[in-house]
Amino acid sequence: MENKEYKLALWPAFVHAKCPRCRRGDMFTNSMYGFHGQVMHKTCPHCGLVYEREPGYFYVAMFASYALNVAEMVTIAVAISVLTGSNNPWLYVTIILAIALILAPFNFRYSRVMLLYWLTPGLHYHPEMSQDKPN
Ligand SMILES: [Zn+2]
Numbered sequence: 001m002e003n004k005e006y007k008l009a010l011w012p013a014f015v016h017a018k019c020p021r022c023r024r025g026d027m028f029t030n031s032m033y034g035f036h037g038q039v040m041h042k043t044c045p046h047c048g049l050v051y052e053r054e055p056g057y058f059y060v061a062m063f064a065s066y067a068l069n070v071a072e073m074v075t076i077a078v079a080i081s082v083l084t085g086s087n088n089p090w091l092y093v094t095i096i097l098a099i100a101l102i103l104a105p106f107n108f109r110y111s112r113v114m115l116l117y118w119l120t121p122g123l124h125y126h127p128e129m130s131q132d133k134p135n
Pocket residue numbers: 019020021022023024025044045046047048049
């Protein structure tokens with residue numbers, strides 16, 4: 001049987017939170033907005049990459065999460081200003097905090113994905129690891 005080599009694209013793997021090394025295995029066990037919180041696999045189910053490289057590694061993801069939050073809040077504030085032209089600070093505070101709460105699971109997930117895809121030295125895509133496993 002012929003085992004054809006193929007490469008998986010970066011952005012679909014990033015958006016679907018796939019393993020940065022093989023782009024096949026899921027990083028999270030469940031959906032972003034489930035009722036049981038987000039649970040991350042300890043290792044990639046496809047290639048076995050250990051996601052938490054050292055104890056406390058995902059504390060670094062807080063910086064990515066902070067950057068995402070600031071970018072979202074500034075964008076929302078500008079949008080409120082342009083759309084309503086209001087000077088009422090309570091309008092801004094209410095809408096910004098509500099949207100920050102709604103986006104919290106998104107920020108949690110993608111701060112970890114960003115950390116593993118862009119901020120981890122020496123972790124790259126290995127196309128040979130995305131091949132089907134021999135049965
Ligand atoms: Zn993997």
